[in-house]
Amino acid sequence: MTQRKPERGICELYEQDPERADWLIFGREACSDRRGFLRGAGLATMAGVVGATIPFHRNMPSGLIPAALAEETQEFTIEGKDGLTVLNDRPVNAETPAHLLNDDVTPTARHFIRNNGIPPQNTAAEGWTLKIDGLVNNTMEMTIDELKDRFEVVRLALQLECGGNGRAAFNPPASGNQWTVGAVANSEWTGVRLRDVLMAAGVQPDAVYTAHYGADSHLSGDPEKDAVSRGMPIWKAMDPDTIIAFEQNGAPIHPMNGAPLRLVAPGWPGSTSQKWLTRIWIRDQVHDGQKMGPRSYRVPRYPVAPGEEVPDEDFQIIESMPVKSLITSPKSGHVLPVDHRTLEVRGHAWAGDELVTAVDLSTDFGATWQPAELMPPMNGHSWQTWRAQLNFPTRGYYEIWARATDSKGRMQPFTVNWNPKGYLNNSMHRIAVRVEV
Structure with missing residues (x-):
């Protein structure tokens, strides 16, 4: 893996000092009056920067950074991946430039990577087991081959998106990986429906939520801590498109995408789709595992002003992602x-x-x-x-x-x-x- 960190970029300049950013990029005239600047000599400066005249410049919102300048890239290479942009290397997180997502089905090499901890070293399918326990009539532990033998195998193109996709555009900046637009993919996943497995286990009437566990380890190295352990309401677990997957695009899952077994809960934040899956625990309450609260994958229940402090109790869990x-x-x-x-x-x-x-x-x-x-x-x-x-x-x-x-x-x-x-x-x-x- 290689990584190159760019120097201070245009988005950072505008976040920290928009007037100076206008001056540095477009010239002194921009500082005092952006709208006047776009009607006067400064328009020629901006046209020169983007490489052409701007026919509809009168419609440009005040303070808009031209899209031609708003893209920053870094190099990233990892075995089995092609063209991704690195955001972090501990844990590894990388997104896909928009133009590399043109396929209807996202190739494995172009599927983004979102890790919370350290992936397991051994991702071989042989000997891997999944345990279903908690509020079920029959605790089950099955190998991947047993999952294939016992339940109908399905292959579905399913959309996954990180809940923080687009975070880089927020001002003031929000903490976390500064995704632009490429933390999204639509690979074909082969597996079994989670609902079929839960029905075989016999989910009890007072079951409310699932809890997911994987084989990745916490960044601290503490074996008592989970890297991430999230869950979903039983109704989402019973959706026919929510699956336990063991193949990605007709081949074994890429190690950075959760090999050899993962959940795919499409349409919800990708963190719901536990990678390196080893256990699903059925609970009578909303799961309280790692990255379930108080603010992880949660948003305020009401609109807030930029930079406003929000009490923990005023956050709600993200479920279905927006259009x-x-x-x-x-x-x-x-x-x-x-x-x-x-x-x-x-x-x-x-x-x-x-x-x-x-x-x-x-x-x-x-x-x-x-x-x-x-x-x-x-x-x-x-x-x-x-x-x-x-x-x-x-x-x-x-x-x-x-x-x-x-x-x-x-x-x-x-x-x-x-x-x-x-x-x-x-x-x-x-x-x-x-x-x-």
């Missing part, structure tokens, strides 16, 4: 060749436990919108692919904005309310495009 879309083609910074004014744009959209019903695109900073062609999901809890043909009226710098709407009418916002842990950022994705003469 979201991603532009995967072209890559941000794409340049249309001379005499070309039409571009095919493609991406994906998802909405937690809901369906996506519409995706709309804008090339004029949100003044007008064009509907995209939206495909149905491959199966429940799979993301949905969309595409559109966009026309550009003249040469210059453009931004393509994507906005999805779910089956309950909830639409992606331009920006989201701040929260202390930087969760659930489903703001519109945007990329930069330049049209040549």
Whole structure:
């Protein structure tokens, strides 16, 4: 694994001192009046920085960092992975640049990595066992082969997203890995339905919640501490798309993605989908394991001001993730060749436990919108692919904005309310495009 940490970047500059950032990047005129700057000589400076004139500059929100400048990358290599961007190396966390997520089914090499602790050294399927205990009539302990033999095996394309995906865009900054947009994937998982296993064990009437345990160890090395142990309500465990997986894209699961056995609880924060799974404990209360509280994977019950202190008792557990879309083609910074004014744009959209019903695109900073062609999901809890043909009226710098709407009418916002842990950022994705003469 290699890692290169960039020097102070544009997002950090704007977070710490937006006026100085304007001065450093666009010139002195930007400091006193950003709107006036975009009407005067400073507009030429910004156009020079992004590499083209900006036809719809009058629609640019005040303080907007052009998408052409807002992307920072780091190199990351690990066996079996390709092109990921490292965020942390202890534990290993890495996301996938948006343009590498263009496939309908995410290749294993492009699936993001989110670890809380130290992965187990031995991830061989042979001899691995899973225990089901707690409020069940029959405590069960099975090998992976026994799971395959006893229960129907299914293969589903399932969307997983880290609850902190998009955290890097919050201001003031929230603690945790500074994900941009690439902590999401839609691999095909082969396994057995969790509900079938729980029904065989005989879940008792007073069961409320599952509790999950894995073979990874705490960063401290203390064997008495869990790296992460989260759970979900029994109703989510009984969803037919919630599975115990032993294959990823028709092959053994990648070690960094939870080999040889993991949960996949699609549409919910990825931390619910325990990796290196060894035990599921059925409880009569909400699980209180590691990373279940008081603020982990929780958000305030009400809107809060940026930087506001929120009492622990006012946080609630994140369940279904919000509606979201991603532009995967072209890559941000794409340049249309001379005499070309039409571009095919493609991406994906998802909405937690809901369906996506519409995706709309804008090339004029949100003044007008064009509907995209939206495909149905491959199966429940799979993301949905969309595409559109966009026309550009003249040469210059453009931004393509994507906005999805779910089956309950909830639409992606331009920006989201701040929260202390930087969760659930489903703001519109945007990329930069330049049209040549």
